[in-house]
Amino acid sequence: MxxxxxxxxxxxxxxxxxGIPDYAAIEPGHYLPAFTQAFAEHRAEIEAIASSPDEPTFANTVEALERAGDLLDRVSRAFYTVNSADATSAIQEIEETLAPLMSAHADAIALDGRLFARITAIRDRLxxxxxxxxxxxxxxxxxxxxAHAGAALDDAAKERLTALNxxxxxxTSRFEKNLLADTNDLAVVVDDVAELDGLGAGELSAAADAARERGLDGTHVITLTLFTGHPYLASLTSRDARRRLxxxxxxxxxRGNANDNSETVREIVRLRAERAELLGYASHAAYVTSDETAGTPEAVQALLRELAVPAARNAQREKAALQRIAGDAPVEAHDWAFLTEKVRQAEYDIDTAALRPWFEAERVLHDGVFRAAQELYGLAFRERADLPGYHPEVRTFEVIDADGAPLGLYLLDLYTRDTKRGGAWMNSLVAQSDLRGTRPVVVNNLNVVKPGAGQPTLLTLDNVTTLFHEFGHALHGLFAHVTYPHFAGTAVHRDFVEFPSQVNEMWILWPEILAAYAVHHETGEPLPAEVVERLRASEAFNKGFETSEYLAAAWLDQAWHSLSSAEAAAxxxxxxxEAAALAEIGLDDPAVPTRYSSTYFQHVFAGGYSAGYYSYIWAEVLDADTVEWFRENGGLVRANGDRFRSRLLGVGGAKDPLEAxxxxxxxxxxxxxxxxxxGLGG
Known part of the structure; x- marks a missing residue:
């Protein structure tokens, strides 16, 4: 280092x-010294507040807390952005050292009884x-x-809580490191290119490049995605290749892998349950949901059960249709996506793989994602090649508001690489705050396979959906205008945060947006009108499978985190x-595997979604209802965008989300x- x-x-x-970090000047060796100084400065600021002999006031306690920790906030955002998107061995080493230090620092503040007493005194005089x-x-x-963090506990309980945290x-750091290593180690090596029949030129060139990077010239390597079902399963004609993938x-x-997460999962679950009990809750799920819009795990589980029965029923209907095409061979999990495309072609005359030439990434970004934001909110986007990202592939755009004033920066990191964790996400490099005088800098990360040199980046429809979705998070981060950093951007309840991102997906097939970006990258021809109509007609297609695989993961999360510490230890x-949990809710069909299995369920064992993966479907209730509102009120017009921005996106966490x-x-x-x-009604 x-x-x-x-x-x-x-x-x-x-x-x-x-205030975008100057990544051109930052080296890995800068991070730990910066954290050391930031911890010290923050502790001194907190000590001054906690030990003040003056009567607690909003200014000398609450606002002072919001001003404190500015250096730590800057350093943390700069580091953790890189840790998730470009985790080299040097960055991983830093993160392993840093994880317990960050935990101890956070606990020292959260559990300070003097601070809690001052906040309580102000709360009592509101x-x-x-x-x-x-x-x-x-x-x-x-x-x-x-209180939720344990500030009201006695000293012995606080000591145990600090050790648990x-x-x-x-x-959680170990889980993520193991998963990244195993995802790279288990990438599928294909010696005979004939086994990759069905993939396009860009996909083949990407697989050849991945092989060369590993010193496997003459072969092809398929890298793995975070979720269970790989996109190539829909295209590969070789059943054996699909099975291997x-x-x-x-x-x-x-279990048995060099990077086995099984014992890590068991210990995480047990310790989370013990922590919840220490804090007065029956389970980690009860602890988490007590401060979410859901309120209780029972409310979450009731919704999941209500949806699981019709979802599983619809999946069985879909499976029967696949079986008619498969013939005598029973439909297995690796067949589902491939056969689904055949059924889609037969019933709707749509080949989703054949749509990729109409979804060239640059056009989707500018004429799809950005154009929808321009029409709805009046935004403009200007690329800033002069502002460095944390990796050469990161692109930076300045966002200009409808009145011509600068709003913030948007960074896009599109491509997958071995140092990037799986999935797609948004995070903030700089959070907006009037108190601190900062404007937002937000980042979107995806994991699109990068084609070979000279090849265009052609997206799948799923990729397009992901880009619109993550940009919905980015808009939330850009638009939230608050005084206090505590409420900045997407700092809302976990089971509300997915709502704005899901709403933004509605513009994918909106006529004027689709017409602008869905243009053949070679011929310039628009996506044929009849194909567009068939796409809209097929929107509910395969929803039994999609809903079932998601609900299975959400239920698995709840099952693990509803255990007491004694049950977890057993x-x-x-x-x-995992098998017992999925059988209990009726989502154990081997042909419809859970979207995430426990040992690679990064959202809940290394991310912020523990006992909260239900959030997507919970937020989709709001999303679907909002889409109806847009349709009833004229759709993609500024008046609608301004209302959605001012009353929902713009308030950040400064207002109760359901009230907003x-x-x-x-x-x-x-x-x-x-x-x-x-397709779950009736």
């Missing part, structure tokens, strides 16, 4: 526009204070979150527990549009 302590660009505010609605909510949220930080995906970090076999939704919609959400969308 480079000794870069003599000059450390992380220790001062970035000189670049919008009605006497002349505060704005945002200030009032900030006091309430700080008190709730401190430290150990969990190590385990799915088996590799499903075996990641399983689990000796991760695979057996009622303000936008005029009522609570109706579940009927979701049931219709997924």
């Amino acid at each position: 480079t000794d870069a302590t003599a000059f450390n660009p992380l220790l001062a505010p970035s000189p670049l526009p919008y 009605d006497e204070l002349d505060l704005t609605p945002e200030q009032r909510r900030l006091v309430e949220r700080l008190h709730i979150e401190a 430290a150990r969990l930080s190590v385990l 799915l088996e590799a995906s499903r075996s990641r970090a399983h 689990v000796t076999d991760v695979a057996a527990f 939704y009622r303000d936008f919609r005029g009522r609570d959400a109706d579940i009927a549009p979701l049931l219709t969308r997924r």
